[in-house]
Amino acid sequence: MAAARDNREKMLERAMSRYHYSGDALIEVLHTAQELYGFLSPDLLNTIARKLKLPPSRVLGVATFYHFFSLAPKGEHSMTVCLGTACYVAGSLGLMNTLEHRCAKAGTTSPDGKVSVGAARCIGACGIAPAVIYDGRIMGRVTQEQLNKELDRIGVK
Amino acid sequence: MTIEELTEQQEQEQERQRGLENRICVCTAAGCISAGAEAVKKALTDAVKAAGKEGKVEVCGTGCLGLCSKGPMVRTSADGALYGDVTPEDAAALVSDAPADKAKLAGKRLDEKSDFFSKQHKVVLSNSGRVDPERIVDYIAEGGYQALAKVIAEMTPQQVIEEVKASGLRGRGGAGYTTGLKWELVAKQRSDIKYIVCNADEGDPGAFMDRSVLEGDPHRVLEGMAIAAYAVGAQQGFIYVRGEYGLAIQRLQTAIKQAERERLLGNRIFESGLQFRVDIRIGAGAFVCGEETALLASIEGRRGQPRQRPPYPPEAGLWGRPTLINNVETFANIPPIINNGSKWFSSVGTATSKGTKVFALAGKINNTGLIEVPMGTPLRTILFEIGGGIPGGHKFKAAQTGGPSGGCIPAEHLDTPVDYESLSKIGSIMGSGGLIVMDDTSCMVDVARFFMEFCMDESCGKCIPCRAGTVQMHDTLVRITKGEATETDIELLKEMCELLRETSLCGLGQTAPNPVLSTLKYFGEEYAAHIQDHRCPAGQCQALAAGSKESGK
Numbered sequence: 001m002a003a004a005r006d007n008r009e010k011m012l013e014r015a016m017s018r019y020h021y022s023g024d025a026l027i028e029v030l031h032t033a034q035e036l037y038g039f040l041s042p043d044l045l046n047t048i049a050r051k052l053k054l055p056p057s058r059v060l061g062v063a064t065f066y067h068f069f070s071l072a073p074k075g076e077h078s079m080t081v082c083l084g085t086a087c088y089v090a091g092s093l094g095l096m097n098t099l100e101h102r103c104a105k106a107g108t109t110s111p112d113g114k115v116s117v118g119a120a121r122c123i124g125a126c127g128i129a130p131a132v133i134y135d136g137r138i139m140g141r142v143t144q145e146q147l148n149k150e151l152d153r154i155g156v157k
Numbered sequence: 158m159t160i161e162e163l164t165e166q167q168e169q170e171q172e173r174q175r176g177l178e179n180r181i182c183v184c185t186a187a188g189c190i191s192a193g194a195e196a197v198k199k200a201l202t203d204a205v206k207a208a209g210k211e212g213k214v215e216v217c218g219t220g221c222l223g224l225c226s227k228g229p230m231v232r233t234s235a236d237g238a239l240y241g242d243v244t245p246e247d248a249a250a251l252v253s254d255a256p257a258d259k260a261k262l263a264g265k266r267l268d269e270k271s272d273f274f275s276k277q278h279k280v281v282l283s284n285s286g287r288v289d290p291e292r293i294v295d296y297i298a299e300g301g302y303q304a305l306a307k308v309i310a311e312m313t314p315q316q317v318i319e320e321v322k323a324s325g326l327r328g329r330g331g332a333g334y335t336t337g338l339k340w341e342l343v344a345k346q347r348s349d350i351k352y353i354v355c356n357a358d359e360g361d362p363g364a365f366m367d368r369s370v371l372e373g374d375p376h377r378v379l380e381g382m383a384i385a386a387y388a389v390g391a392q393q394g395f396i397y398v399r400g401e402y403g404l405a406i407q408r409l410q411t412a413i414k415q416a417e418r419e420r421l422l423g424n425r426i427f428e429s430g431l432q433f434r435v436d437i438r439i440g441a442g443a444f445v446c447g448e449e450t451a452l453l454a455s456i457e458g459r460r461g462q463p464r465q466r467p468p469y470p471p472e473a474g475l476w477g478r479p480t481l482i483n484n485v486e487t488f489a490n491i492p493p494i495i496n497n498g499s500k501w502f503s504s505v506g507t508a509t510s511k512g513t514k515v516f517a518l519a520g521k522i523n524n525t526g527l528i529e530v531p532m533g534t535p536l537r538t539i540l541f542e543i544g545g546g547i548p549g550g551h552k553f554k555a556a557q558t559g560g561p562s563g564g565c566i567p568a569e570h571l572d573t574p575v576d577y578e579s580l581s582k583i584g585s586i587m588g589s590g591g592l593i594v595m596d597d598t599s600c601m602v603d604v605a606r607f608f609m610e611f612c613m614d615e616s617c618g619k620c621i622p623c624r625a626g627t628v629q630m631h632d633t634l635v636r637i638t639k640g641e642a643t644e645t646d647i648e649l650l651k652e653m654c655e656l657l658r659e660t661s662l663c664g665l666g667q668t669a670p671n672p673v674l675s676t677l678k679y680f681g682e683e684y685a686a687h688i689q690d691h692r693c694p695a696g697q698c699q700a701l702a703a704g705s706k707e708s709g710k
Contacts, residue, residue, distance in 0.1 A: 026458035027441055031400070058459075065460040065617075066441030068400045084362030085557065085593045086519035088607055121444060121611070123401055124365035126519030126593075127188040127225025127526050138191035 008036045016051055023054045026062055030069055039070045067121075075109040075116035077154060080133040084122025092130040095147055102148075102156055114156055158420045160306040160427055163297065170298035178213040179235035181251060182286060183243075184228065185218035186372050187365075187404055188526075192228035193244070194218075200245035201231075204252040214252060217292075220285035220373015224273060225526040232286060240265045272542040273524050278505060280513045281489045282529045285373035290408050293415040296376040302421050304495035305383050309429045317388040318344060321491065324499035325511035330356055330447075330484030331559065331588045332664075333510075333577040339481060342471035343389040346479035351391035353382050353433075354475065354482045356452060357398040357405070360444040361560025362611065364591030366515040367485035369527050371398070371405035374489070375412035379435060381488030383422065384495060386433040389481050394435040397452050400442055409437055444561075444615035448663045449482045451617065462619045463663035484589065486515055506532035510576035510587075520557075520593040523548050530575070537571040540594060551596035555679070559588025561608045561615075562668030564675030565601060584675040586668070600697035601680040602687055606634035608672040612665065623666030626657045630673065637684060639700040640691035647684060651677070 015032040019025030029052065033044055040063050049059040063069045081087075081096045096106065099117045104110040106119040118133075125131040128140025132147070139146075158166075174180060183189075183198040201216045208214075222230040227241030233251060240251070242265055250258040269275070279285075288295040296302070308317050322337025343351060355378060359367040371378060382394045398406050413435055416422040424432045438456050445451045446461040453475050455461040474480020490512060494502045503511040510532040516539065519525050523545035530539060536556060540546070547553050555565040564585035566573065573579050577587050595604065613627040630653050636642040654670035661667045677684060686692050693701040 022458075024456075024458040027455065028439070028458075031439055031441065062458070062460055066443050068440075068442035085560070085591070085607070086363045086525075088362075089520045089593060089595055089599060120401065121360065121442070121615075122362035122364070123187075124359070124368045124517075125188055125191060126363055126365055126517055126591075127228065128191055129519060129525075131191070138187065140188075140191045 011036055013051075016048075021052055023052050023058075026052060026054065026059065027066070030059075030063055034069055039073050041071075072109065075113050077114060077135055078116040078118060078133070079103070080118035080120045081106075082120045082123045082125065082129070082131045082133070084120070084124075084126065084129075086126035087122075087130040090129040094144060095130060095132060095142060098144060098147055098151075102151055110156070114154065115151075158427065160310055163302055163306055163427075166294060167297050167300065167303075170294045174298060177215050177234070178210065179215070179233055179252075179254070181214065181216045181234070182219040182222075182232045182289075183216065184220070184222040184230040184286060186221035186225075186369055188221070188225035189228035189230060190404070194229035196245045197229045197231065197243050197248065200248035201251060204248040207249070208252050210252065217289040217295075219288060220290050221282070221369040221527050222286040223277075223282075223526045223528065224267065224524055226524055227267065227526075230267075239267045239269055241267045273528075273545065276534075276538060276543050277529055278513050278531045279529050280493055280502075280505075281370060281377075281486055281515050282373070282527070283493070284377065285369065285527075288374060290373055290375055291411050293376060293412070293419060293421075296374070300496065301376055301492075302380055304492035305380050305387075305421070306427055307495055308384050308387050309427045309431060314344060314388045314390065317384065317495070320499050321388070321494060322499075324494045324502040325506075325509075326487065326490055326494065326502065327510065327577065328484060329486035329490070329514070329589065331562070331586060333587060336483065336487055339471060339483070340385065340388050342469075343391075343479050343481040346472060348479050350393075350478045351389060352475045352478055352480040353386050353389070353391045353394035354452070354456070354470075354480055355382055355394065355396040355485060355488055356447065356449070356482055357396055357402075357485045358440050358447045358452060359399060359402075359485070359589060360447045360615075361562075361589055361591045363517065363519050363557070363593045364560060364589050365517045366527065366590045368399075368402050368405050369517075370485050370489050370515070371402070372408055375405075375409050376416065377492055378485055378488045379412060379416055379422065381491035382435060383426065383431075383433050384491050385481055385483070385488065387431050389479075391481065392432055392434070394433060395438050395456055395475075396435060397438045397440060397446070397456060399440045406437060406439060413437070443617070444611075445617045445663070445665050448665060451663070452482070453480065460617070462617045463665075465662065486590070507574065507576045509578055514575065514587070514590060516590045516592045518544050518592050518594070521547055521551060521596040521599070522594040532576045533574040535572050535574055536566065539575065539592070540571070544594070547594065547596050549596075551598065553594070554597050554599055555595045555601065555604075557585075557593040557595065557604070557672075558591065559586040559668075559671070560591050561611045562586060562664065562671055563588045564671045565595070565604065565679065566675075567679040569679075584671065584678060586671070598695055598697070600638070600693050600695040601676045601683045602634065602637055602693075603695075603697050605673045605676045606631065606638055609634055609669065612669040616665065620660075620662035620666060622657050622660040623662065623669065626653055626661075626666070627669055629653060630657075630670075634673070637687050638693070638698040640687055640698075642688050644688065647677070647688070
């Protein structure tokens with residue numbers, strides 16, 4: 001575990017040095033940090049602020065401004081419902097209701113840490129609406145039955 | 158690489174492709190991938206091996222073939238056929254040339270004489286589905302980078318600008334500013350550092366044109382940017398791509414690496430004085446970053462908040478330097494304009510809107526997918542001939558263009574030609590090209606609420622009209638969908654629309670009222686039904702459908 005962590009620190013350091021520790025590269029560095037650690041903890045944000053010589057307020061400001069960055073750990077699985085117009089017309093709000101009812105509110109993780117629920121602003125899969133990104137894979141033409149079945153399968157009560 | 162070497166590569170690759178018995182192109186754009194295109198591609202590769210046809214039959218992944226609703230799609234060069242709903246089990250028959258095997262596939266063969274294909278006119282998408290986006294020689298074989306070679310060898314920067322101006326090309330990002338004029342503005346600035354920015358932050362829900370272009374033909378965008386760099390005198394380019402577009406980012410990275418290796422990007426391009434590098438900047442999920450000054454702030458590593466214009470980016474853009482910002486589709490139009498001339502380009506389209514426009518067709522329509530039509534094509538042709546009409550025997554209610562900044566177009570305006578002026582005349586906008594169809598099961602009040610919720614969430618919070626106004630308007634719309642509103646709320650809504658339009662800092666707030674205004678104008682009776690009769694005609698608003706005011710949506 002410890003060895004793995006050292007490695008991540010090194011990789012983050014490498015990303016920052018690639019941009020010459022320039023504050024302009026903050027968003028790129030945050031992308032890398034989230035890829036490595038899964039989410040942006042306060043310690044991580046402070047480290048980045050120190051290394052890029054930016055006020056912590058600016059780093060936190062940027063991290064919270066963009067939807068992509070998460071300040072809390074993610075669940076075992078992630079389900080992100082596309083709420084773009086095509087998916088909305090095809091009934092994605094119903095899918096979202098099911099997830100919010102059975103797992104957690106959008107943008108949060110269920111108390112048992114099983115599923116992180118997210119909402120996306122159009123993932124561009126309009127041809128196969130409604131779409132859900134399930135653990136990084138796009139599922140198209142999702143029905144309520146399919147979704148409920150999958151939740152049952154992974155043990156969501 | 159020299160220009161002679163480019164032409165040599167082009168001829169060699171064309172020769173190689175002619176020597177193949179068959180070239181099987183599998184659409185590997187995001188839509189087809191989620192329908193299982195990767196498995197189909199693997200099965201095809203295995204089938205080629207099994208049939209002992211390696212070297213004679215080639216399997217390649219290509220960009221979007223258009224008809225996403227029939228994915229995964231496959232095109233075979235031997236018989237020039239296009240197949241839809243292909244499964245891995247079809248692989249052997251696709252590879253075989255026995256008539257019996259071909260007969261098995263007859264049911265999956267798509268008729269390219271049908272309206273969906275025959276009414277389209279492909280300029281931007283001409284390579285999509287033909288070239289492997291991960292191989293630069295594929296693009297070169299189709300005449301790629303010849304336009305860049307031409308401007309360097311034969312044209313002065315001023316001539317390039319004149320050509321783009323003469324073509325009448327207007328920005329495809331939505332606002333429709335004349336591209337050549339923008340280029341001229343940047344070219345005129347005296348500065349030793351200038352930037353080119355490609356706006357690929359395609360944020361409108363329901364729009365996936367730019368993603369498809371980047372996934373299917375990334376080199377075309379790079380070539381367009383390099384030509385722009387030559388014309389305006391820039392040395393550095395950035396492509397700002399949405400973080401959600403993983404595949405597009407990956408293909409762009411590959412394309413940039415390949416172009417650098419072939420010396421088509423970098424120093425001394427075609428052994429001339431032109432140097433141009435391109436870097437990718439990945440967005441982090443903020444719709445407002447599609448606004449140009451917010452996008453620039455984001456590239457600089459700050460919050461994506463717009464600033465007051467003027468000064469416009471051509472004068473003071475990235476790090477205060479002159480910056481040319483164009484959308485993906487705009488850049489993609491540049492190489493064909495240079496290759497074929499401005500006259501060729503402007504022969505298509507209407508008096509004020511030249512060329513073609515790519516649309517993403519989605520919603521309640523039979524043929525969902527990506528289409529490209531001449532400017533000025535009537536909406537009816539797009540929806541009922543190319544789009545194949547409304548499925549399930551339902552009735553057309555509205556077409557939505559321009560995303561949260563656009564409007565809903567009712568049946569009475571179906572004969573409107575699609576161009577910048579005509580669409581704005583009926584209260585919508587061209588936008589970037591999302592075209593979403595709604596049928597009689599969609600509640601237009603709820604549609605307005607949906608877009609207002611979007612704008613409320615995506616408001617950056619810098620200016621008060623947008624930050625506070627969108628919340629107020631959303632609340633009012635929610636009350637209407639719950640049957641709790643009165644006539645005065647409509648008046649208030651209209652007043653707020655006016656306020657946001659007049660006083661917001663950027664386009665997001667200024668255009669946020671459009672969906673509300675257009676639905677009020679064309680579907681006023683639906684608002685009235687919610688307010689006066691506590692009834693949702695489409696049966697979508699749950700609070701009203703259930704007959705109780707407590708159970709919210």
